[in-house]
Amino acid sequence: xxxxxxxxxxxxxxxxxxxxxxxxxxxxxxxxxxxxxxxxxxxxxxxxxxxxxxxxxxxxxxxxxxxxxxxxxxxxxxxxxxxxxxxxxxxxxxxxxxxxxxxxxxxxxxxxxxxxxxxxxxxxxxxxxxxxxxxxxxxxxxxxxxxxxxxxxxxxxxxxxxxxxxxxxxxxxxxxxxxxxxxxxxxxxxxxxxxxxxxxxxxxxxxxxxxxxxxxxxxxxxxxxxxxxxxxxxxxxxxxxxxxxxxxxxxxxxxxxxxxxxxxxxxxxxxxxxxxxxxxxxxxxxxxxxxxxxxxxxxxxxxxxxxxxxxxxxxxxxxxxx
Amino acid sequence: xxxxxxxxxxxxxxxxxxxxxxxxxxxxxxxxxxxxxxxxxxxxxxxxxxxxxxxxxxxxxxxxxxxxxxxxxxxxxxxxxxxxxxxxxxxxxxxxxxxxxxxxxxxxxxxxxxxxxxxxxxxxxxxxxxxxxxxxxxxxxxxxxxxxxxxxxxxxxxxxxxxxxxxxxxxxxxxxxxxxxxxxxxxxxxxxxxxxxxxxxxxxxxxxxxxxxxxxxxxxxxxxxxxxxxxxxxxxxxxxxxxxxxxxxxxxxxxxxxxxxxxxxxxxxxxxxxxxxxxxxxxxxxxxxxxxxxxxxxxxxxxxxxxxxxxxxxxxxxxxxxxxxxxxxxxxxxxx
Numbered sequence: 001x002x003x004x005x006x007x008x009x010x011x012x013x014x015x016x017x018x019x020x021x022x023x024x025x026x027x028x029x030x031x032x033x034x035x036x037x038x039x040x041x042x043x044x045x046x047x048x049x050x051x052x053x054x055x056x057x058x059x060x061x062x063x064x065x066x067x068x069x070x071x072x073x074x075x076x077x078x079x080x081x082x083x084x085x086x087x088x089x090x091x092x093x094x095x096x097x098x099x100x101x102x103x104x105x106x107x108x109x110x111x112x113x114x115x116x117x118x119x120x121x122x123x124x125x126x127x128x129x130x131x132x133x134x135x136x137x138x139x140x141x142x143x144x145x146x147x148x149x150x151x152x153x154x155x156x157x158x159x160x161x162x163x164x165x166x167x168x169x170x171x172x173x174x175x176x177x178x179x180x181x182x183x184x185x186x187x188x189x190x191x192x193x194x195x196x197x198x199x200x201x202x203x204x205x206x207x208x209x210x211x212x213x214x215x216x217x218x219x220x221x222x223x224x225x226x227x228x229x230x231x232x233x234x235x236x237x238x239x240x241x242x243x244x245x246x247x248x249x250x251x252x253x254x255x256x257x258x259x260x261x262x263x264x265x266x267x268x269x270x271x272x273x274x275x276x277x278x279x280x281x282x283x284x285x286x287x288x289x290x291x292x293x294x295x296x297x298x299x300x301x302x303x304x305x306x307x308x309x310x311x312x313x314x315x316x317x318x319x320x321x322x
Numbered sequence: 323x324x325x326x327x328x329x330x331x332x333x334x335x336x337x338x339x340x341x342x343x344x345x346x347x348x349x350x351x352x353x354x355x356x357x358x359x360x361x362x363x364x365x366x367x368x369x370x371x372x373x374x375x376x377x378x379x380x381x382x383x384x385x386x387x388x389x390x391x392x393x394x395x396x397x398x399x400x401x402x403x404x405x406x407x408x409x410x411x412x413x414x415x416x417x418x419x420x421x422x423x424x425x426x427x428x429x430x431x432x433x434x435x436x437x438x439x440x441x442x443x444x445x446x447x448x449x450x451x452x453x454x455x456x457x458x459x460x461x462x463x464x465x466x467x468x469x470x471x472x473x474x475x476x477x478x479x480x481x482x483x484x485x486x487x488x489x490x491x492x493x494x495x496x497x498x499x500x501x502x503x504x505x506x507x508x509x510x511x512x513x514x515x516x517x518x519x520x521x522x523x524x525x526x527x528x529x530x531x532x533x534x535x536x537x538x539x540x541x542x543x544x545x546x547x548x549x550x551x552x553x554x555x556x557x558x559x560x561x562x563x564x565x566x567x568x569x570x571x572x573x574x575x576x577x578x579x580x581x582x583x584x585x586x587x588x589x590x591x592x593x594x595x596x597x598x599x600x601x602x603x604x605x606x607x608x609x610x611x612x613x614x615x616x617x618x619x620x621x622x623x624x625x626x627x628x629x630x631x632x633x634x635x636x637x638x639x640x641x642x643x644x645x646x647x648x649x650x651x652x653x654x655x656x657x658x
Contacts, residue, residue: 020585038620042585045616099605160604162547169607177549177584179615294581 003274007055010281014051015043017288019295022047049180054284055277056183057175057243060190060235061085062276063269065250067197068120070204070265071228072127074136075255075313079236080247082136083143084119088233088240089170090147090154091115097158109186112241117233119143124229133317172297173244175284186238193234198269200227205266246283246299248306249276255313279305402511403465403486409453409476410469411439412636413490416503417467418444419519419638421510427461437601440632440640455479465509493637495560496527496645503639519639526642530649533566533656540652542567543592545582545617547600547608553578557637558598558644565648567594584611588620594655595621596648600631627651 016024020042027039061079068077068084079085095101095111126139151170155163203224206214215221240246253275254268261267283301290296406421407428408414414433417426418441431450436442451457455476458466466480466487477487490506493499500520507516533540542562544552552558553576554569562569570592571580587595597612617626627647634644 018585019583020589022585022589036619038588038591041616041620042588045614045619046585046588096607097605102605158604158606160601160606160609162606162608163604166607177611177614181615295583 015047054281057239058277058280059273060239061249062253063273064232066254066272078251082140085245086147087119088112088116088237092241109238109241113237116237120229172299173246182242186242189238196231201266406465407463408467413467415638499637541570542594543570544596546598551582597628624654
């Protein structure tokens with residue numbers, strides 16, 4: 001409940017700050033009166049989409065992280081670390097710079113989803129159903145490296161002279177100057193992804209007791225895998241297609257929230273979505289408050305929070321493994 | 323093997339784009355970033371290559387010689403050059419505009435692209451180069467024209483081989499364009515022709531359609547890919563001034579090229595939004611910014627004008643076209 005409140009507050013803060021001198025209250029009043037002024041346009045076309053995207057992208061990443069950790073029964077599984085986000089960026093880059101998304105707008109999130117799907121399937125095949133901690137991470141490193149290199153190659157070969165510097169956006173993520181169009185493109189697909197992931201909650205709960213037990217409890221493992229794989233691909237793919245790769249959200253959030261839900265992987269899902277939204281909204285507020293000449297990329301902030309956390313996790317897991 | 327081919331492809335594409343970008347982004351910060359990129363990818367590669375080819379040349383020595391700028395001895399040519407090679411889009415345009423056809427040996431491949439240069443059709447007749455020293459040598463030039471951002475290593479190499487190199491800094495005002503046109507015309511033995519071109523420019527500017535008296539002080543803001551706007555010390559700003567527009571970026575004392583967030587642009591409420599397009603047909607996030615819905619809705623009708631990059635990316639007589647476009651836009655915007 002308090003998390004809902006926190007998210008609401010962050011949403012309000014998010015629409016009320018920015019580089020431009022906008023009087024938000026006045027803009028809202030003008031909006032209510034049905035006027036169209038530069039202020040209302042900035043509010044509806046720039047501030048609102050930015051806040052909404054922060055919320056939706058964060059929720060997607062948090063939710064996908066929690067579900068992947070449940071399915072792989074691996075606390076380090078996270079869309080960014082295991083290369084799902086990287087491949088989604090590659091897919092989006094491919095459709096964007098070839099001009100496909102200019103002709104058919106929906107191609108952008110679909111490209112991201114296709115990339116993400118390749119990565120999740122590859123990860124599952126590479127690490128196997130009985131994956132150890134190590135194989136998942138190693139497979140992730142390989143997928144990430146390949147996706148990063150191919151993204152760089154595509155951007156270098158792209159005809160536009162601006163493309164090769166835009167790798168910063170795709171690999172670090174940003175929500176600046178996005179539009180309502182981006183919300184419209186990504187939200188429906190994200191919603192489907194969320195539905196699939198939340199539908200896997202009961203199965204993941206049973207799976208935490210072991211595969212045999214889960215089967216004996218009547219869980220269809222094949223369908224559970226399909227739900228999580230498709231759900232993560234849809235949620236992460238469409239999120240990355242509009243915001244670039246924002247790392248570590250799916251790692252940090254489920255870990256922090258696990259004690260709140262008595263370590264139940266099923267209950268962890270919805271609360272992780274909420275936590276992810278809060279983290280990304282907060283990070284996006286932070287980058288706008290920083291006194292930097294050009295806005296800091298969102299992925300920088302989440303990595304600054306997430307990477308030390310990751311190190312601490314590795315340290316703790318190492319002790320457990322010995 | 324495949325990796326090598328891929329790497330070469332990537333490098334070639336990277337070089338091509340860098341040259342296009344260098345031409346386009348001529349502010350200090352961008353210059354700094356690109357100079358560093360240049361150093362990493364191009365200069366270092368070439369320095370290594372020469373160290374291999376020339377053998378005895380130590381890398382430090384060639385690096386040390388890169389430092390001083392080579393503003394060419396514009397008036398020191400002993401005889402009129404007959405085999406000129408140009409290594410920069412803007413010097414290509416000057417050369418094509420001023421020289422006799424038989425004086426031109428080679429221009430860059432960029433100037434043959436109609437989306438980059440208004441002289442593309444005139445350039446088709448000449449062999450193109452991509453700016454590598456060995457290519458230039460094959461043309462046996464008696465003069466090489468280079469831009470301010472041409473890879474310094476290449477120029478050092480050419481000078482060491484006894485080829486006169488003249489580096490032309492991009493003019494930052496319309497007056498400076500005239501000056502440079504005359505200098506290059508003199509150099510090419512075409513002083514009279516240069517004077518004629520300058521007179522034509524002056525004639526065009528003097529005969530611009532007049533602005534209504536209440537249209538003075540029309541505040542305009544330039545928005546280019548990546549959200550860059552132009553402050554006072556730039557050619558585009560001077561072109562806006564000559565066209566009779568007040569540059570809002572200058573009023574706000576923005577540095578030469580500033581990245582302007584979209585919401586700041588909208589809230590500044592300029593009377594005229596100038597969209598400086600650059601290869602708009604090629605998809606990029608930088609270009610997508612110019613088509614953001616908030617701009618379409620904020621600057622309706624005559625409040626927006628698109629100026630294609632060919633019109634004013636180079637300080638050549640053709641920049642008059644940009645002045646004309648802006649003057650007409652100013653007249654239309656004043657009526658709204």
